[in-house]
Amino acid sequence: MDYMRDNNMSDGFCFVDVDETGLNWWDYAGTENPDRYTEDSIKRASEISGDKNLFFGSCMNPQTLFEKITLPDEIAAVFTIALTSSPEEITKRLKARDPERMCGSDEFIDEQIAYNAWLIRNSNKFQLHVDNRDLSVSETSETIKAFLDVVSTCRKFSQKKFEKFLITY
Numbered sequence: 001m002d003y004m005r006d007n008n009m010s011d012g013f014c015f016v017d018v019d020e021t022g023l024n025w026w027d028y029a030g031t032e033n034p035d036r037y038t039e040d041s042i043k044r045a046s047e048i049s050g051d052k053n054l055f056f057g058s059c060m061n062p063q064t065l066f067e068k069i070t071l072p073d074e075i076a077a078v079f080t081i082a083l084t085s086s087p088e089e090i091t092k093r094l095k096a097r098d099p100e101r102m103c104g105s106d107e108f109i110d111e112q113i114a115y116n117a118w119l120i121r122n123s124n125k126f127q128l129h130v131d132n133r134d135l136s137v138s139e140t141s142e143t144i145k146a147f148l149d150v151v152s153t154c155r156k157f158s159q160k161k162f163e164k165f166l167i168t169y
Contacts, residue, residue, distance in 0.1 A: 001017045007141070009141060010149070012052060013052055015057070018045070021045055023037060025037050035069055038061075038064050046074060080126050081126065082123055084116050087113045087116070
């Protein structure tokens with residue numbers, strides 16, 4: 001996400017990471033409606049993106065996205081990119097996070113590795129799947145940029161009435 005933003009890889013998009021929304025999943029966990037986190041995060045990211053299309057970086061369950069939340073009216077379409085990696089890389093990244101995010105427990109890591117395996121098994125159901133275990137950040141970003149360039153040219157999404165669409169990974 002940072003690489004794509006820092007290298008100005010697509011002028012028509014605003015790149016927003018879930019951490020930039022100011023919301024914390026743990027504030028929603030264990031509540032009556034924990035899926036509200038996804039809804040609130042997308043709404044906030046959409047506000048941040050202004051008039052640009054939203055490229056939203058989050059670990060978002062597609063089932064939650066399509067079945068349990070209400071998207072903001074200005075989002076005309078959703079494209080989901082599945083990014084997967086090796087269990088070792090996932091473990092390394094989660095253990096490197098700030099302890100206050102509570103991502104370093106064996107139980108949490110095992111859940112994320114299982115989710116990664118599910119993404120791989122279901123990769124044909126996503127508009128784009130990038131297995132980045134053997135790709136550099138720049139190679140991964142170039143693959144995503146090529147996808148964004150194609151999506152951006154689709155006539156349906158260039159209509160003035162629906163200028164914004166969401167791409168999430």
